[in-house]
Structures are given as structure tokens and as C-alpha cells.
Amino acid sequence: xxxxxxxxxxxxxxxxxxxxxxxxxxxxxxxxxxxxxxxxxxxxxxxxxxxxxxxxxxxxxxxxxxxxxxxxxxxxxxxxxxxxxxxxxxxxxxxxxxxxxxxxxxxxxxxxxxxxxxxxxxxxxxxxxxxxxxxxxxxxxxxxxxxxxxxxxxxxxxxxxxxxxxxxxxxxxxxxxxxxxxxxxxxxxxxxxxxxxxxxxxxxxxxxxxxxxxxxxxxxxxxxxxxxxxxxxxxxxxxxxxxxxxxxxxxxxxxxxxxxxxxxxxxxxxxxxxxxxxxxxxxxxxxxxxxxxxxxxxxxxxxxxxxxxxxxxxxxxxxxxxxxxxxxxxxxxxxxxxxxxxxxxxxxxxxxxxxxxxxxxxxxxxxxxxxxxxxxxxxxxxxxxxxxxxxxxxxxxxxxxxxxxxxxxxxxxxxxxxxxx
Ligand SMILES: [Zn+2]
Ligand SMILES: [Zn+2]
Numbered sequence: 001x002x003x004x005x006x007x008x009x010x011x012x013x014x015x016x017x018x019x020x021x022x023x024x025x026x027x028x029x030x031x032x033x034x035x036x037x038x039x040x041x042x043x044x045x046x047x048x049x050x051x052x053x054x055x056x057x058x059x060x061x062x063x064x065x066x067x068x069x070x071x072x073x074x075x076x077x078x079x080x081x082x083x084x085x086x087x088x089x090x091x092x093x094x095x096x097x098x099x100x101x102x103x104x105x106x107x108x109x110x111x112x113x114x115x116x117x118x119x120x121x122x123x124x125x126x127x128x129x130x131x132x133x134x135x136x137x138x139x140x141x142x143x144x145x146x147x148x149x150x151x152x153x154x155x156x157x158x159x160x161x162x163x164x165x166x167x168x169x170x171x172x173x174x175x176x177x178x179x180x181x182x183x184x185x186x187x188x189x190x191x192x193x194x195x196x197x198x199x200x201x202x203x204x205x206x207x208x209x210x211x212x213x214x215x216x217x218x219x220x221x222x223x224x225x226x227x228x229x230x231x232x233x234x235x236x237x238x239x240x241x242x243x244x245x246x247x248x249x250x251x252x253x254x255x256x257x258x259x260x261x262x263x264x265x266x267x268x269x270x271x272x273x274x275x276x277x278x279x280x281x282x283x284x285x286x287x288x289x290x291x292x293x294x295x296x297x298x299x300x301x302x303x304x305x306x307x308x309x310x311x312x313x314x315x316x317x318x319x320x321x322x323x324x325x326x327x328x329x330x331x332x333x334x335x336x337x338x339x340x341x342x343x344x345x346x347x348x349x350x351x352x353x354x355x356x357x358x359x360x361x362x363x364x365x366x367x368x369x370x371x372x373x374x375x376x377x378x379x380x381x382x383x384x385x386x387x388x389x390x391x392x393x394x395x396x397x398x399x400x401x402x403x404x405x406x407x408x409x410x411x412x413x414x415x416x417x418x419x420x421x
Contacts, residue, residue, distance in 0.1 A: 013038060013123070017051035018058035020119050027069035028052060029076045029130050030115070036125035044130040045076075071111045072127060075165060076134060082170055083138035086161045089172040093265050097153035098161065100135040102128050105166035135163060156296070158267060174263045177231060179271065180298055181291035182254030183219055185244070186284060188410075192243040193220040215246065222282040224259055230274050231264035241305040242379065244413045252310070252415035254289055258299045268293075306379030307418035308359070313373045314410035315387055320368030321404055329401035330361040330373070333386065337377075340393035342385045356381035373398075374414070384408045 013035055020031060032048030039047070068074045086100070104112070104127075112127050136152050139161075143149055150158075162171040195214040196202030202212040220238035228236045241256040271291040278288050337356045341349050356378055363373030375383055382394070387406050389397035399406045 013051060014054045015058070016119065016121060017055035020115075021052065021055055021059045023118065024070040025067035026071055027074060027076060029134070030069055030071040030127060033125055033127050033130045034115070034119065034121040035123045036130070037123040044133065071115050072108055075108065075131065079131070079134045080138045082163045083135055083142055085170045086135070086139055086163075086172070087142050089161070089170055090159050090174075093159060093172075093174055094267050095158035095174075096150055096267070097157045098136075098139065098150050098159045099152060099154060099157035100132045100139065101160065101162045102131045102135070103162060103164040103166065104128055108165060131163075135161070176260045176262050176296060177233075177264045177267045178261070178294040178296050178298060179227065179259050179291055180256065180294040180302075181259070181271075181275075181288045182256050182416075183223065183240075183250065184252075184254040184287040184289070185219055185248075185250040186287065188247045188249060189215070190222075190285060191215050191218045191246045192240050193238060194218045217285075219286055222286045223257075223278050223288060224261075226274055226277045226281060227259050227261055227269075230269040230277075231261045231266050233261040233265070234263040236261040239299050239302055241302045241307065241416065241418060245384070245411060248411040248413060250413045250416075252413070254287070255413070255416045256302055256305070256418055258294055258302050260296070260299060305418055307416050308376065308378055309381075309383075309416055310374065310376045310414040311383045312412045312414050313375070313383065313387065313408045314366075315363070315371045315373050315398075315406050316409050317369045317371070317402070318405040318407075321365065321371070321402060322368075323365050325402060326363060326365060326371060329398055330363055332401050333358050333361045333375075333396060333398060337381060337386060338395045339382060339385065340390075342382050342390050342393065345382075354380065358386070384411065 016034070017031065020026060020034060028045045028048030030048070031052060032042075032044035032046070035047050035051060036044060042050070090098075108127070116124060140150070156175065158175050160173040160175070162173070163169075164171070191214075195218070197205060197208035197212050197214050199205050199207040200212060204210040204212045208214065219240075224236040224238055227233075237260050239258045239260065244250050244255070271293075275288050275291055278286070335358065337358055338353055339356050340353045341351045358375060358377045358381070360376040361373065363371045365371045373387070375386065377383065377386075382390075385394040385397070387398045387408050388394075389399040389405075392400070
């Protein structure tokens, strides 16, 4: 390969090293990085040292020793210090994997750029990689001295350190830890996640008695704090696989969820103890089951899940209805439903007509003006509107089929039929 200055780099690394060495004092790391892709099983520093030895007799003024490296200003001398500071920062946290990153100073960016422009090398790697490697190795050594160990993870480390060479700071980022489970909501009137007060928007007012909340508690608030405590995290969120209405119960095996705990100091916890603590705190309003550690990708997975559901509803009719008329109307609900975004959620969801499916619909009269109805349907169907018709925004609907206005007065999700159900 012929480089910009006409120097044939493919021929002789020693010759190349000699030219770099002639340009000014350079440390073994920075020299070695120019040959990073040459040969295996050597550290950057070893590589630099080797080439320096081989090239030194070709350098006109000898290899100047003792002077600071013109590329990095002896950045590598400070690696152990940064590793020690990283260890200090992460002292309270449990982790199994880590990763170092580095923010180069503008000066080092410039000198590195100058080095690669003046001496283009086909084997060079960015200096940041060598700094990261050295930081990682120094960190592992310090950990080992404490009888601990951790491995580098490039994609999803438990803890991530960013060393800022300009600011001389070490930042710690702790990855969230996630747990899946299923929740049952055994009472009505509890939203899944906390709702800011409609009057004050969450600041706290007379209506909400200063709480800033529309409802005093939520499924999230009955589950998450226990997990935050167990993990000694800084906070957390609950992500549900869909959500039932505030006034609906969630029965059966419950609804799948993922809880994400932020900045956890512990990543492994006793989940049966957590379930017990949730049950003690929720006093029968909410239960959790099937809890397990989860990959963070499960959050997106669960949010996008669209599982079949089975619902049970108490329905009131405006006028008396006959049993056989109800059966006929329910039979006609089966199949495709065209559902426009319900009026009650149009302020927060795109106004579209969506196609949904009713698999089964059965029911019986409790009185001439009330019935209990069960519906098994595909994900995403607003079942209250399937009954009411929502001003004809859902077609077909039970009210239109009966010719009598019908309204859901009580709703239970009997089962969320996701793939594990
Ligand atoms: Zn250097
Ligand atoms: Zn308020």
C-alpha cells in the first residue's frame, strides 16, 4: 500500500517506526498503536517497545528518552490512577461486567490526527482503544487484589466508566436491571401507572391534596418501591404488556410486565421475598407472580406485545332485552371489527380506524336489563366500545345489533393470552 507521502508502508514496519521515532519523543503505547493490527498476542506497549528496539539504530539522533510523549503527553502513566478512581466510584455497586470509554482531550485528538496524517500506517488503530484496553486491564488487576472479578462487555455492561482526559473526571453509569412477572389487580379504581392530577398536572393542588396524583396509588406504586429497595436502586418504572382500564380488574394469571430498576446497587435479589413484600404492602389489591430476571430488551418486547384477551363484563341495557335476541346479537359480533379510536382516548392516541377480531362472544341475562358477557378477542380491541358502539365509531357493536343501547358497568380481564399463557 502506498500512503499519501509516497512511503510504502507495506514493506517495512521497522523503517516506518524509525521515521516515527525521528519525529519526536513518543511513548511505547502511542508507537505500538501505529502497528496494532500487526501480529497477535502482544500488548500495544510490547509492540511499541519491540519496534523501538529494532528501529533505534536507524534513528539519526538516537531515541530520546525521558521526555514526555508528544502525542499523548504521557497519558498512559495516569491509567492506574483512573482505574483506582473508577473502582472507588463503583465501590457500592455489584456488577459482573464493565466497560471503559474515554473522552480524548482536544489536544490529544489533534496530536493523534497529526500523527496519522504525517505517518499514515495501514496497521494503526485509534489511541483511544489502547487507553480503554489499558484502563480495563488496570481495573481488572485492582479488582483481583480485592478478590473480585468482572469481565469486559462491549454491548451491555453492568457498569460503564467514561474517563474524560480534559476534565480529569471518571463518570460512572450503572445499567438498569430488569425483572419480568405478571400482576393481578384484584380491586377496581387503580391505574397501572401513576397519573398526574388532571387539575394541577402533578404540581400538587387542593383537588389532589398536594399529592399531584389523580389516584392515590397505582399498580406501579404497589410493586416498584419494593424492588427498588431490594436492589437499592435510585428509582424504577413498570412497563406493562398493555393496560386495563382503571375501573377494570386484572384476573387469571395476570398481565405480563417488566420492572426496570435504575442504578441498582444489587443486581441479584431474592424474588420470592420481593413477592411476599409486595403482597404485604398491597394488602390484597395487587399480587405478583412468575417473577424472574429479564433482559432489558424485554421492555420493548412487552410494550409491543399484542396478546389475545378474555374479558368478562357486566352490561346494562337501556330497555329490556330477550335472551334469544342477545344470543343472536352476540353471534353477529364474531369476526372482524372496524374500530375507530374511541372518543375517550382520542386526545392521546392517533385517530384511526383499526381492524380488530372477536373470536368468541357469549353471555346470559341476569335480568331483562342486565347481562354478563364474555368476549375472547385479539389484542388492541376496546371492548367497552364493542358493547356501546361509541357513537357508531366501532362497527359492528352490540348496541346497534340489539337496537338497544348497552353499556359496560363492570369489566374484568380474565386472561391475557400471551405466548407463555
Ligand atoms: Zn504516548
Ligand atoms: Zn392536583
